Structure formats: structure tokens, C-alpha cells
Amino acid sequence: MKRHYRTLLAATLMLLMPAVLLPAAAQDEEKPRWFGPSDGRSTTLAYGIPDSDYVMLHFSCAIGKPVVNVNVQDEESSAEEGAAMHVRLSAGGETVEFSEKARSNEDSGGKDVKGYLPLDDTLRAILTATGELEIVVDGHTQRYDMEGAAEPMAAMIAACDAPKPAGDLDATLTNKAKRPLQSFVWSEAGMNNFEGGDEFDPGPLAPGASWTFTIPDGRKICTYDIAVIFEEEECCSDPLPAGTQNLCKNAEFVVHD
Secondary structure, three states: OOOOHHHHHHHHHHHHOOHHHOOHHHHHHOOOEEEOOEOOOEEEEEEEOOOOOOEEEEEEEEOOOOEEEEEEEEOOOOOOOOOEEEEEEEEOOEEEEEEEEEEEOOOOOOEEEEEEEEOOHHHHHHHOOOOEEEEEEOOEEEEEEOOOOHHHHHHHHHHHHOOOOOOOEEEEEEEOOOOOEEEEEEEEOOOOOOOEEEEOOOOOEOOOOEEEEEEOOHHHOOEEEEEEEEOOOOOOOOOEEEEEEEOOOOOEEEEOO
16 A cells, blocks of 8 residues: 555654654554544544545544445455445444445555445444454455544544534435436536535446435525536536526426436
């Protein structure tokens, strides 16, 4: 796996000075550990090195949405891109499982797999367990010591359990086109400012499928222009206008060919 710049710098410093002179904090900074960043809309529990691309595992919750996004990296996997990968999480005597499509990880050379799990009693027991978290991905076993996870885990679960902001707008996009959708964006009607958008996880939205999304503070505006990108479009194509709709009055937006 690639090491980020600070890791290389730390290694250089270790060669240039005696180990006894290297502050313990500087050594600890480069060790994988549990941490919990928040962007105000969601809270994450991650295992890896903060401020780097070295993150082996992370869970996240959007505020007021009792669903945990799980992303696991498997450096050993040789699965094909898009192939189904099976994941099992176990701790505290409880187990949950899910299967999703493999995604290539250019940094590790392995695969990532992302799932969405309801925050039920079983998952709560796993996430708050002490001791060791075991994750098995297609037969490859990973073990994580939960020491240091309690505080960021509590913050993440609190985000899941918090009331959803009253101004947020939940809407559903349904693909009735003949082609899969890769992603979509939205803008206040007439403003042509497509800053909000989403990609479909774990992959393109198939014809006939639906996807529910949240527009933060969307009820202040309600009427949006929506544009989409189809799966077979070339890289970096501009989104294609799909229509304008008052999502407060009708929260389902349907895409046609």
C-alpha cells in the first residue's frame, strides 16, 4: 500500500535522529487507530491514520438517519470489479452479514466493499462491544482491537439517533429510462448552480430502481432542477437536464429517456 507523505517524512526523520529523541506523540501519530471526523451532516468512526488515505475500515451515520454506512477494505481480495463480496461482522457474541459489489482500491491494490445496515439492536451490540471486532470478507479475516473506539462510536450512534433536521428534504429518484444512471445533481430552479449531487451506492441505478436522497435545508427552496449522468456516458461528461420539480409537493422525481 502506498504510504502518504507524512509517513515518508517520519521515516526520514527516524534515520536522521536517534529514536530516543523522536517524540512519542510523533510516533503515535503514524500508527493506525480509531478516530471520528464529522462534517456537520454526518459522523464517522474510522480505523486508520487521520488526514491520510490509509483507512482500512469506516462506519458513518447521517444525522437523523438510523442507517450505518459500512466501508471495508480488503487488501488480499482478487475479486473482479463489480463482483459480489460477502462481509461478516462479529463482536460481543453478535453477527451481521451483507453482500455488495467489489470496488477497486488503487492505493492498496485490493478491493473495497460498501454496505448499508440498519442500526438495530444487533448492530448496536457489535459496534459498542469491547475486545475485538472480527470482519471476514470473502474468507479473509481482519481483527480490530476496539480500544479507543468507544468515544467516536458513541458520537456516531448519537448522530444516527438524533432528530432529523426539520428543514431537510427527503426525495426519491426513480429511473424509468432504459439505461442505468451513474449519478445525478440538483440545483435551485433557474440558478444553474449544480453543487449538490450524489452517486448511487454500491453502483449505477438500474432501470426501474429507485434511490432516496436528502437535500440539506431543501425545504427552504423546494423547487429544483435535476440533471443526470448515464452509466455509458464518457468520463467527465456534463450532466443531462432531466427536469424541474417542486419536491416538497411531489417527492418522487422520475427520469425518462
